[in-house]
Amino acid sequence: EAQVTQNPRYLITVTGKKLTVTCSQNMNHEYMSWYRQDPGLGLRQIYYSMNVEVTDKGDVPEGYKVSRKEKRNFPLILESPSPNQTSLYFCASTRQGATDTQYFGPGTRLTVL
């Protein structure tokens, strides 16, 4: 089954404790991105990756890092989480073509205390 998976689905952590949210897709897509979704602000892109070893900042990259060592995986790293990073996070993978349909992972609800 074609899918994007994220782990963990839910996480409660404390300020300053490094964490990684994993994202994996089995569709051989080249383009992947991370979003955060907050009430009243909608979906905002954090980072994106055009292909292996090619990543760039989206609209709200501060406080986040990513890596793309393999085509299927695109982890999101919070080196020193802060309460303003409490949010719902989505990883998305894009089938490049006429429509560029984005396939979203199930989401990770992160709470930073």
Add this chain to the structure above:
Amino acid sequence: GQNIDQPTEMTATEGAIVQINCTYQTSGFNGLFWYQQHAGEAPTFLSYNVLDGLEEKGRFSSFLSRSKGYSYLLLKELQMKDSASYLCAVRDQWAGNNRKLIWGLGTSLAVNP
């Protein structure tokens, strides 16, 4: 600036028809997407328009007028399971390598029995 407007909330009755409007102002245009998002879940792709006119897909149709910067999503024979948020998103052709979408805040649709 880049801006996408959609109504915040709408209510409709099971079996009825509802039209969700979206207006956009972007520096470029290379396609408009509609996604459905149930509460706490990931957005899922509904439709894509790049040329003016109506695209029909079962109970859902989407219309685009590029000259007016306007689109609508039409949902027919509403079912309770259609209660969700509907997100309008535009791909700005000047985004370069980034297949980034500019997202509206979504329209929360409540379908009542």
